[in-house]
Amino acid sequence: MIGRVELPSWKLLAEHAKEMKGLHMSALFDEHENRFAEFSIKLAPFLLDYSKNLITTDTMQLLFSLAKDCEVELWRKKMFSGEAINRTEGRAVLHTALRNKTQRTIYVNGEEISKAVQDSLIKMESFSNKVREGHWRGYSGKRITNVVNIGVGGSNLGPQMVTEALKQYSDNSVNVHYVSNVDGTQIANILRPLNPESVLFIVSSKTFTTTETMKNAQTAMKWLTSSSFDAAAIEKHFVAVSANKANATEFGILEENIFDMWDWVGGRFSLWSAIGLPIAIDLGFEKFMELLDGAHEMDKHFCDSPIDENAPIILALLSVWNCTFLGAQSQAILPYDQSLHMFSAYMQQAEMESNGKSVSWYGVPIDYPTVPTIWGELGINGQHAFYQYLHQSNNVVPADFIGSIESVTPIKGHHETLMANFFAQSQALMNGVNEQQVREDLKVKGRTPEYINQVAPHKVHKGNRPTNTILMRRISPRTIGSLIALYEHKIFVQGIILQICSFDQWGVELGKGLANKIEVELRCGKINPTHDSSTKELINYYQTIKNTNL
Known part of the structure; x- marks a missing residue:
């Protein structure tokens, strides 16, 4: 049993970090005019620029050596082949099988799963089309106009984030709502304006025992039956996504209206499954499949690209470098696209629930930082809230800037203003401004020496704040699928390098x-x-x- 800190590459990185802490990124850019070309990757869905990190060619080579020493490529193969890499629960980790377009055979506990996945997609397509086209009707014969998804955690946050991100692609033939909070205010506010005769509820729970979800489902059932005066109405207005068909049928949901979940798909990675049913109903099944296509393209990149050209692996290595070796305690996710207003919250769950652990695979306490605190907000909103902290606090917070070249809602002049801030903020975080520059600027503006002496120290920005930039062509189902899969694989690689169990959530x-x-x-x-x-x-x-x- 060799701990990560005993690896030669780990030890070399620890020494290298001491040297790098004395350098400034702006000087590294001055010394290396091709820095962007060396530290960026151009993929079909987006460009990843990681040049604004405190790294050199030597840093990256050491990080690539760490990935090899940790056998990232071997563990990647184990995950995609269906080995039980969720060791504490004895489960495979196969959310990638839900978007597998290669038709390759995958076995879990001796059972081939590809047909089950395909059957589930066929059932989702048929059902979503019936609802969208008005063929699925409520107890009084009225068509369904509103869908309320009841779930919590991965059964809610992923689908809701995607439907919000792709709102411009919805034809609004059906309105989709989400209930996750057991605080009765949320479900009351959502149900109040709706007509029970035209509402369909999707209850998403793997066990069909989750307290918050079942409490909300029972409230929804009472609301429906108090209008219909007939418990049989449940059959027309409730479907379920669950692995526990017995509990779902006991609730009153017909077995044919239960969509499968599998224990080899973790909740926070499940939007690609029938958990994504509200996405398919909102956008149409074709758009849901485009989402899966985008994720599959990232899967192929992750599996086929060498370590030094592999976007998810590089993002994971940079996170380990910034947090574990350079001491950053948090990371900000900063989308500059209104469509992604829920993405930071989604990534909070995905990364912190996965890698917020403090013991190794072997149950031994680890003595190095693991995952940073993940937080963030839409970029422009954040600029007027917490960017002061990002620029001038003593705590260095690495940040991912995510933007689009084209807006899904083009209004003349708006996107240029947005993207000007997008480019400026990462540049400012990297360069900063020293006291001499501040003094010269104030002198040019005609300020008195007394004023300059008083104010100059307060206007200093140290810079040297690491950022990654992800620049998409345009928000679309395909690019969103690729973006989510990028971070999923980053999280997986982080867990392997840190030697922690990423796919349980005992906390x-x-x-x-x-x-x-x-x-x-x-x-x-x-x-x-x-x-x-x-x-x-x-x-x-x-x-x-x-x-x-x-």
Whole structure:
């Protein structure tokens, strides 16, 4: 059992990082006029520029050696072939099989899965067409005009992010809504203006036991039956995406209206499956398949390209370099395209739920940083919120800038202003401005020496803040598919290099289990005396005030 810190490449990178911390990116650009050409990759869906990182040719060669020492290519082969690389749960990790266009045979536990995937797509196509064309009707014979997707986590965030990103491609024949929060305000606000006779609910839950999802589904069912006065209406207004058909049928959903999920697809990587049914209904099945095509193209690039030309591997290596070796504790995702307003939140879940771990594959505590905190916002909004922190705080935050050459909603002059900020911000974060430059600028503006002495230190920007730039031609189902798959593979490679289990989420389970127990206490009014004093008194205060107001 060899830990990562024992690898020769790891040790060399640790020493190299000490040297690099004394350098400035602006000087590296001055010394190397071909820096952009060396540190960028042009792919069909987008350009990736990673030249604005604190790296040299030597840095990248050491990182490529680390990838080889960690056997990234071997683990990539294991994932795509269906080996159980989710070792803590004994499962394969095969979200890539959901968009496999090569028709290659894939086995999981001795069972060939390609036909099951194809059958699910056929069923999705047939169903989504029926809803969109008005052939699927509610209990009173009215066509479906609104779809409400009920799910949480991966069963909600991925599909919602995609439908928001591709809103301009929807013909609005059906309105799609999302309910994830168990706070009753959300489902109440969504259902209030809708007509129960023309609403279809999609309940997405692998186990069909997820507390938040089932609570919302039960509320939706009561809302429907209080209008129809007939429990049989559930059959016309509810479908499910689940691996637990018994629970779904017991709820009242017909078996033929249950879409398959598989344990070899993690929730946060599941939008390519029937979890993406609301996407297909909103955009049309053809556009859903274009989304899958874009992801498959990235899969091919990831599998076929050498390490030093491989975009997901390079992004993963840079993340490890910036976080584990250079000490950055967070990373910002900064889209400069309104269509991607949910992308930062989606990446929060995808990366932090995957790689926010502190023990190795072998259950041994690790003593190096793993995944950074992922956060972000639309670029222009962020500029007037937290970019001050990005530019001048003592904490260096690497950032990914994501933009488009063409707007999906062209309005004269707007996109040029947007993209001017896009290019300027990453340049400013890299170059900064020193005190001498500040003083000269203020002097040219006619400021007094006293004013210059007072203000100059406050206007200094150290720069040297690393960024990646992803520049797409235009937001489309295909480019969004490629973009998501790019980050999925980046996350996988990160996990391999950091030697952690990326595909479980035990940290999610602990809080949920405790919540289930406390909910029983809240209902019966009896507090468990073994709670710590804080939790016990918080519950007591909650109940006292609540009962007083009744």
